[in-house]
Amino acid sequence: MNDIADMEKQVAAQEERLVFRTFSEDDAWDLGQRLVGRALAHEAKVVINIRTPNRTLFHAALPGSAPDNDMWARRKSNVVFHFHRSSYAIELEHRRKGRTIGPEIGLDLKDFADHGGSFPVRLRKSGVFAAITVSGLASADDHGLIAAVLEAYLAQ
Numbered sequence: 001m002n003d004i005a006d007m008e009k010q011v012a013a014q015e016e017r018l019v020f021r022t023f024s025e026d027d028a029w030d031l032g033q034r035l036v037g038r039a040l041a042h043e044a045k046v047v048i049n050i051r052t053p054n055r056t057l058f059h060a061a062l063p064g065s066a067p068d069n070d071m072w073a074r075r076k077s078n079v080v081f082h083f084h085r086s087s088y089a090i091e092l093e094h095r096r097k098g099r100t101i102g103p104e105i106g107l108d109l110k111d112f113a114d115h116g117g118s119f120p121v122r123l124r125k126s127g128v129f130a131a132i133t134v135s136g137l138a139s140a141d142d143h144g145l146i147a148a149v150l151e152a153y154l155a156q
Contacts, residue, residue: 004096011089011143018150019122023129025057031132032058034149039134044145046136049073050121052129053081062136069135075113076142077131080120082107084128088116088143117142119150 020027028050035048045064050057061070076087079101083090091114094100101107101114116139121130132150134142 004092008089008092008096011086011092014147014150015086015089015120015122018119018147018154019124020129020154021124023121023123028057028130031149031153032060034153035132035134035145036060036062038145038149044137046134046142046145047073049077049131049133049135051077051131051133057130065136072113072115072135073118073133075109075111076115076118076135077133078112079114080118080128080131080133082112084120084122086116086120086143087114087118087133088139090114091116091139115139115142117146119143119146 032048032050039046039048039062044062046062047065047069048058048060079087079090090101094114101112102109117135118131118133120128121132123129132146134145136142137145
């Protein structure tokens, strides 16, 4: 699936499907642990962050990750809170339109990054509550790690 339009459809379907009925600190801890386990199994040098706009619910910096990954995680999750979409969806849309997230649309690049790896915690009938973010892999891989864990978590 190399066509941007096809990838956009796939990500939109994930966003529509991967919705929570409820979400608590316990869910953040459980999801965070699952993400850590999967990342360690693949020797991924990543930062994993789950937060609301005002509060960190889970954070892990795995071996080999860098402080820069923390900054990327914050910038990508800000995209989720601004657009109520995954940062990968916004990246793909901007690639298709040939634009970036910067001043062209009024956002500061110090605070926003349109790169995959942050996914909305959307509550059914309520909207976006939090963001789950992975930083350290390629954009599509950061996104894919989150989507795979969410698929399994929400299927139980």
